[in-house]
Amino acid sequence: MTDLLSGREYAARLRERTAAEAARLAASGTPPRLAVVTATADESSAWYVRSIARAAEKCGIHCDIADLGPRATPADIGARLAGLSADHATHGIILQTPLPPGASAQELAAEIAVAKDVDGANPLSLGRLAAGLPAFAPATAEAVVAVLDAHGIEVAGRRVAVVGRSTVVGKPAALLLLDRDATVTVAHSRTQDLAALTGAADIVVAAAGCPGLITADHIRPGAILVDVGTNPTPDGGLTGDIDAASVDGRAAALTPVPGGVGPVTTALLLQHTVRAAAEANGAA
Ligand code: NAD
Numbered sequence: 001m002t003d004l005l006s007g008r009e010y011a012a013r014l015r016e017r018t019a020a021e022a023a024r025l026a027a028s029g030t031p032p033r034l035a036v037v038t039a040t041a042d043e044s045s046a047w048y049v050r051s052i053a054r055a056a057e058k059c060g061i062h063c064d065i066a067d068l069g070p071r072a073t074p075a076d077i078g079a080r081l082a083g084l085s086a087d088h089a090t091h092g093i094i095l096q097t098p099l100p101p102g103a104s105a106q107e108l109a110a111e112i113a114v115a116k117d118v119d120g121a122n123p124l125s126l127g128r129l130a131a132g133l134p135a136f137a138p139a140t141a142e143a144v145v146a147v148l149d150a151h152g153i154e155v156a157g158r159r160v161a162v163v164g165r166s167t168v169v170g171k172p173a174a175l176l177l178l179d180r181d182a183t184v185t186v187a188h189s190r191t192q193d194l195a196a197l198t199g200a201a202d203i204v205v206a207a208a209g210c211p212g213l214i215t216a217d218h219i220r221p222g223a224i225l226v227d228v229g230t231n232p233t234p235d236g237g238l239t240g241d242i243d244a245a246s247v248d249g250r251a252a253a254l255t256p257v258p259g260g261v262g263p264v265t266t267a268l269l270l271q272h273t274v275r276a277a278a279e280a281n282g283a284a
Helices: 008-027 043-058 074-086 105-109 123-130 139-150 170-179 194-199 261-283
Strands: 033-038 062-067 092-095 159-163 183-187 203-206 224-227
Touching (some): 008 043, 008 139, 033 043, 033 074, 033 261, 043 062, 043 261, 074 105, 159 170, 170 203
Parallel strands (some): 159 183, 159 203, 203 224
């Protein structure tokens, strides 16, 4: 039997600690405040933003949704991000994707002050992460390591294959794992013989956005699998990049979708916001 590595319990513990810290900060005059800037009519994106806002409010973090609408120009979005970066009452800023055609998430995220960049979207944050300097990591990438830690899975010295090289997930996850002394290889859409690469790994992190990409043929017996994929299903649900039925019994452990990396990602975004507020409070 393959163990399921749930993220829900760890996320709940993290939210509890975050709520306690948010209450302490509010009492000392710095109520934590998160802003989510969105510029799309995409319904799944709106659903995700509402779920972040609900989770934030439950932790005592005020969440402002700046909905600029699908016709917002890059200049509108950049100006709003710059305004929030300069606003002393705002501690965390998230730029939600997708953006309107012609708007580059990476270029616009450069407008987010690094100290408020709670989802590690500013290219400077990624550069700092690569250089081993303090910065917020993209929450999903950090969630990959956190979910392994939460289940006592050691990564140091182990071979980890990360499937996907995006700047939001694959690349920063590889950097964080490298920082924890894993031996990391990164696969992508041009990788030849993916199965040989993932089959040599002790831990496989799937972040390709391809439903069911990783099957029993891609892994060695006893492998640990972290599924970052969140692919919509026709019935309105979510499915991962790993074919859970196929790997069952061959993998030692697998993070479920939903309920694995996802809840930890949201909990980390809130924890980052409270950390940013604590630093602002300390500096005030
Ligand atoms: P992306 O499309 O930006 O990047 C996908 C990466 O996968 C690319 O580097 C591409 O080269 C690689 N890839 C694509 N097909 C491949 C294949 N057949 N073999 C090997 N590599 C392949 O996507 P992203 O933003 O990095 O997201 C990846 C997945 O993670 C998506 O399913 C997304 O929905 C999910 N995601 C989940 C969370 C969460 O909180 N759980 C957060 C962000 C993204």
